[in-house]
Amino acid sequence: MDRMTLSIDGQIVAAEKGVTVLEAALENGIYVPNLCYHSDLKPVGVCRLCIVEIKGRGLAPACMTPAEEGMVVKTETSDIRNIRRTAAELLILNHHADCLSCTKNTKCRLQEVANYLGIDEKRLKRLRTPQRNLAIDSSNPFFDRDMNRCILCGICIRTCDNINGAGAIDFVFRGYNTTVGTFQDKPLLESNCESCGECLVRCPVGALSPKTSQVPAREVKTVCPYCGCGCSIYLGVRGDKVVSSRGDAEGPANHGRLCVKGRFGIEFVNHAERLTSPLIRKDGQFVKASWDEALNLVATKLAGYKGDQFAAVSSAKCTNEDNYVFQKFARALMGTNNIDHCARL
Amino acid sequence: MSFEAARQQATKEWKELQSGAVPLVYIGTATCGRSAGALRLLDAVRAELDKRKAAAQIVEVGCLGMCYAEPLVTVRKPNGTAVCYGNVTKDRAAEFVENCIVGDKPPADLVLGSIGEKSVPGVPDLFSIPALRPQVRRILRNCGSIDATNMNHYLAHGGYTGFARALQAGREKVIAELRDSGLRGRGGAGFPTWRKWQFCIDAKGDRKYIICNADEGDPGAFMNRSLLEGDPHVVLEGLLIAGFTIGASEGYIYCRAEYPLALERLRTAFGQMEKYGLLGDNILDSGFSFHVKIKEGAGAFVCGEETALIASIEGKRGMPRPRPPFPAVSGLWGKPTVINNVETLASVALILQNGAAWYAQAGTEKSRGTKTFALAGKVKCTGLIEVPFGIKLRDVVYGIGGGILNDKEFKAVQTGGPSGGCLPAAWLESPVDYESLAAAGSIVGSGGMVVMDEDNCMVDVARYFLDFTQKESCGECVPCRLGTKQMLDILKDITAGKGRPGDIELLLELAEGIKRGSLCGLGQTAPNPVLTTVKYFRSEYEAHIHEKKCPARVCKPLIHYRILTDKCKGCGLCLKNCPATAITGENKKIHVVDQSKCVKCGVCLEKCPRKFSAVECVPGAALQ
Ligand SMILES: Cc1cc2nc3c(=O)[nH]c(=O)nc-3n(C[C@H](O)[C@H](O)[C@H](O)COP(=O)(O)O)c2cc1C
Ligand code: SF4
Ligand code: SF4
Numbered sequence: 005m006d007r008m009t010l011s012i013d014g015q016i017v018a019a020e021k022g023v024t025v026l027e028a029a030l031e032n033g034i035y036v037p038n039l040c041y042h043s044d045l046k047p048v049g050v051c052r053l054c055i056v057e058i059k060g061r062g063l064a065p066a067c068m069t070p071a072e073e074g075m076v077v078k079t080e081t082s083d084i085r086n087i088r089r090t091a092a093e094l095l096i097l098n099h100h101a102d103c104l105s106c107t108k109n110t111k112c113r114l115q116e117v118a119n120y121l122g123i124d125e126k127r128l129k130r131l132r133t134p135q136r137n138l139a140i141d142s143s144n145p146f147f148d149r150d151m152n153r154c155i156l157c158g159i160c161i162r163t164c165d166n167i168n169g170a171g172a173i174d175f176v177f178r179g180y181n182t183t184v185g186t187f188q189d190k191p192l193l194e195s196n197c198e199s200c201g202e203c204l205v206r207c208p209v210g211a212l213s214p215k216t217s218q219v220p221a222r223e224v225k226t227v228c229p230y231c232g233c234g235c236s237i238y239l240g241v242r243g244d245k246v247v248s249s250r251g252d253a254e255g256p257a258n259h260g261r262l263c264v265k266g267r268f269g270i271e272f273v274n275h276a277e278r279l280t281s282p283l284i285r286k287d288g289q290f291v292k293a294s295w296d297e298a299l300n301l302v303a304t305k306l307a308g309y310k311g312d313q314f315a316a317v318s319s320a321k322c323t324n325e326d327n328y329v330f331q332k333f334a335r336a337l338m339g340t341n342n343i344d345h346c347a348r349l
Numbered sequence: 350m351s352f353e354a355a356r357q358q359a360t361k362e363w364k365e366l367q368s369g370a371v372p373l374v375y376i377g378t379a380t381c382g383r384s385a386g387a388l389r390l391l392d393a394v395r396a397e398l399d400k401r402k403a404a405a406q407i408v409e410v411g412c413l414g415m416c417y418a419e420p421l422v423t424v425r426k427p428n429g430t431a432v433c434y435g436n437v438t439k440d441r442a443a444e445f446v447e448n449c450i451v452g453d454k455p456p457a458d459l460v461l462g463s464i465g466e467k468s469v470p471g472v473p474d475l476f477s478i479p480a481l482r483p484q485v486r487r488i489l490r491n492c493g494s495i496d497a498t499n500m501n502h503y504l505a506h507g508g509y510t511g512f513a514r515a516l517q518a519g520r521e522k523v524i525a526e527l528r529d530s531g532l533r534g535r536g537g538a539g540f541p542t543w544r545k546w547q548f549c550i551d552a553k554g555d556r557k558y559i560i561c562n563a564d565e566g567d568p569g570a571f572m573n574r575s576l577l578e579g580d581p582h583v584v585l586e587g588l589l590i591a592g593f594t595i596g597a598s599e600g601y602i603y604c605r606a607e608y609p610l611a612l613e614r615l616r617t618a619f620g621q622m623e624k625y626g627l628l629g630d631n632i633l634d635s636g637f638s639f640h641v642k643i644k645e646g647a648g649a650f651v652c653g654e655e656t657a658l659i660a661s662i663e664g665k666r667g668m669p670r671p672r673p674p675f676p677a678v679s680g681l682w683g684k685p686t687v688i689n690n691v692e693t694l695a696s697v698a699l700i701l702q703n704g705a706a707w708y709a710q711a712g713t714e715k716s717r718g719t720k721t722f723a724l725a726g727k728v729k730c731t732g733l734i735e736v737p738f739g740i741k742l743r744d745v746v747y748g749i750g751g752g753i754l755n756d757k758e759f760k761a762v763q764t765g766g767p768s769g770g771c772l773p774a775a776w777l778e779s780p781v782d783y784e785s786l787a788a789a790g791s792i793v794g795s796g797g798m799v800v801m802d803e804d805n806c807m808v809d810v811a812r813y814f815l816d817f818t819q820k821e822s823c824g825e826c827v828p829c830r831l832g833t834k835q836m837l838d839i840l841k842d843i844t845a846g847k848g849r850p851g852d853i854e855l856l857l858e859l860a861e862g863i864k865r866g867s868l869c870g871l872g873q874t875a876p877n878p879v880l881t882t883v884k885y886f887r888s889e890y891e892a893h894i895h896e897k898k899c900p901a902r903v904c905k906p907l908i909h910y911r912i913l914t915d916k917c918k919g920c921g922l923c924l925k926n927c928p929a930t931a932i933t934g935e936n937k938k939i940h941v942v943d944q945s946k947c948v949k950c951g952v953c954l955e956k957c958p959r960k961f962s963a964v965e966c967v968p969g970a971a972l973q
């Protein structure tokens with residue numbers, strides 16, 4: 005890989021060709037305040053916090069500026085500080101800062117920016133506090149949208165557009181009233197949102213928050229049981245209960261992404277109605293049975309059928325190997341090509 | 350028919366029109382004329398002519414620019430004299446037909462001036478009256494004198510010879526001509542047009558686009574609308590030249606849907622151009638093909654910003670994106686694109702028609718040529734004007750504008766719309782050009798010019814503009830979305846008597862952060878009205894904040910009305926008209942305003958007879 009060197013705040017750092025100034029700084033452990041940047045997404049340069057000074061060019065958003073060999077960058081000058089402070093103070097003033105009751109507390113990127121810049125209460129007091137209270141959209145069964153906490157970084161919009169491809173949300177209204185909304189500003193549930201939650205995991209603040217969340221004691225790397233995609237996930241466990249699920253960024257099939265089932269549907273594992281042993285109907289009642297007993301019964305009954313009298317429907321929750329064996333059974337043993345699978349429906 | 354033959358034919362037709370045996374009546378029916386009743390006048394004149402069985406030929410033309418005197422009518426008699434009349438309202442149609450069209454006894458109050466070489470006794474030359482003398486009409490030369498729906502009229506006035514010249518000379522010569530002319534973009538920023546085109550020529554791309562920016566979102570600006578309505582072909586000729594020069598075979602005109610007449614004129618013009626082989630494939634057998642599409646904007650100010658405009662054409666929400674890359678490198682659909690203002694393109698056509706040397710005769714060294722402005726506010730003669738760069742602000746306000754309405758005191762002139770600034774009397778001697786206005790803290794902008802007098806409160810003016818930019822911000826970037834709102838809230842507080850010590854400094858600090866931090870020109874210039882009013886009228890801010898007084902008597906919470914005991918004669922007119930029943934008093938006795946009930950509408954002041962003048966509006970809230 006081609007490398008280049010540039011100077012950031014007097015340090016000579018190396019970076020891969022093709023990265024932006026912001027990425028070069030962050031990779032080298034130099035924090036530059038940023039909110040609308042996300043490594044999975046194309047930068048848009050709208051939060052204006054990452055403004056840096058580039059020798060010979062003046063001020064520019066670091067997230068939008070390709071790093072170049074020999075570039076001389078300053079991330080801190082009194083000018084930059086003033087611009088950042090104005091933006092950050094206004095953001096904080098307009099953000100419902102109920103940090104202690106927020107799911108993002110301590111993991112919030114606005115807090116990170118505030119910590120870095122140092123916010124002075126006295127300065128905030130000079131400003132006019134907005135009296136805005138937007139309704140929380142809790143229509144989605146898995147997560148809530150509280151636009152009072154939104155900083156309009158647009159990350160959720162770009163995620164929905166470019167990562168999921170659903171395009172369920174966009175900026176709506178103008179000026180100060182601008183917010184993120186659905187077509188005709190309907191509740192999320194009535195939009196073409198697929199509830200994948202990809203936006204939820206990227207929101208830098210607590211504007212998008214899961215309805216239920218328990219902090220796991222430990223995480224176990226596994227493969228999502230829902231379909232044949234083989235998404236790599238980390239299941240969070242407390243005691244012997246699964247309490248959370250998140251995509252594994254290293255997963256070759258999913259690169260950290262998940263769909264609604266893998267992210268929010270994992271509670272079936274500990275569900276009270278989950279079947280854990282075979283049941284056989286006796287006198288109209290289901291009665292628990294051993295696997296040997298159940299398989300013997302099935303074998304006896306199936307012996308009475310042959311060829312196209314029989315059809316096989318298998319499940320996406322089974323492994324590829326299981327499905328392979330099952331179709332072999334249908335074709336070779338039962339003598340039929342009547343084979344189908346739930347993922348085709 | 351060859352282009353040359355078409356031109357000759359058009360010239361012949363025009364000459365015939367001018368030397369006809371019946372009076373020729375030009376009625377200005379552009380949007381400004383229509384809002385003053387020009388269409389009703391047109392019907393009335395027609396009916397009146399029919400009634401008298403009098404012969405006359407009526408030509409609908411665009412706007413001459415004298416809004417204060419609309420509806421405007423020019424009558425050319427078979428003897429070659431032509432007189433322009435103003436304020437010809439429908440009720441005076443009969444009289445007008447009788448005395449101005451059929452007869453020769455023009456009423457003095459309607460006459461504005463004569464047009465053309467033949468003078469008319471007792472009538473001044475129109476272009477020597479104070480409102481027109483300082484003007485140099487180049488871009489607007491056809492507005493108000495030709496029928497915009499008749500392409501032959503444009504052809505008869507040198508139309509499309511600039512494009513024909515460009516085709517022959519080739520792109521390098523066109524660029525050289527533009528460079529020599531010194532033309533700078535008229536959309537606001539004043540970037541040299543030739544350089545922008547050269548960037549696009551140098552950019553790699555299998556396709557290139559030219560876009561005409563006819564969004565004209567500044568409140569009160571209507572220069573582009575008037576030009577498109579009065580002489581659409583001059584803009585389209587410029588568009589063709591641009592397309593040919595940068596190698597674009599497709600052009601867009603981004604025009605707001607609120608300009609239905611301009612859109613209609615454009616569509617009519619397209620059809621005519623196609624007929625003459627000036628639009629479509631292989632134009633005038635040159636091998637150059639060009640197609641134009643119209644995109645109707647939905648009226649967002651920010652969509653005038655070039656990157657937002659491109660997003661809007663692409664079907665996205667009109668939001669700017671950071672530059673670089675500039676549109677000349679990566680614009681519409683990612684292809685190299687030039688965006689030029691309506692007036693820039695019209696100037697290009699004129700430069701190619703008449704040459705760079707001719708163009709540079711007007712203007713200053715760095716700001717060449719002429720510029721149109723929408724002159725509005727507290728001057729006697731409002732309207733659309735065209736002046737050479739370098740003209741003194743005083744000559745615009747007091748010469749063309751005729752001075753301040755009711756001879757009040759001049760206070761400020763606001764240039765550049767919401768992105769511009771307010772300049773005080775000290776700047777009246779300053780020339781109007783890009784550099785001088787920038788040095789004063791304002792901008793030339795696209796051409797808004799609003800004059801203010803002693804009755805305008807400068808804090809309130811700043812609040813008005815901030816209210817506009819705040820609402821029109823696309824909401825994308827933090828400093829603009831939240832900063833303009835914060836500044837507006839502070840200004841609202843100040844004008845409501847809730848200003849706090851330190852607010853002025855706070856406004857300046859926010860302004861700095863917004864100007865330097867915002868992503869696009871909207872946010873970067875939004876604080877200008879505040880910065881200039883603080884700079885030049887700081888004492889008004891201080892009076893609002895510290896003394897709780899509005900010196901101009903505009904901000905209601907900071908004024909009160911009172912009845913002067915030594916002047917009140919007890920006529921009771923104020924009492925009768927007060928909508929809040931706040932006035933008490935008996936007949937022939939002194940009346941009193943109950944300050945707790947008063948809604949500060951000022952009706953009492955209006956109604957108190959002049960001879961008494963007993964009601965007074967006083968800065969500062971009343972002492973209860
Ligand atoms: C908020 C905003 C609004 C604008 N509105 C207009 C407009 O209405 N018309 C226009 O020609 N240019 C407008 N501009 C300037 C354009 O971005 C662009 O610079 C211009 O069209 C270039 O044309 P020119 O080189 O011919 O001046 C606007 C810019 C900003 C930042
Ligand atoms: S909801 Fe979150 S991700 Fe979406 S714009 Fe707001 S802060 Fe950004
Ligand atoms: S400066 Fe204002 S209008 Fe321009 S991008 Fe930012 S929010 Fe949008």
Ligand code: FES
Pocket residue numbers: 037038039040041048049050051052053054055065066067068
């Ligand atoms: S991170 Fe660069 S502008 Fe937001």
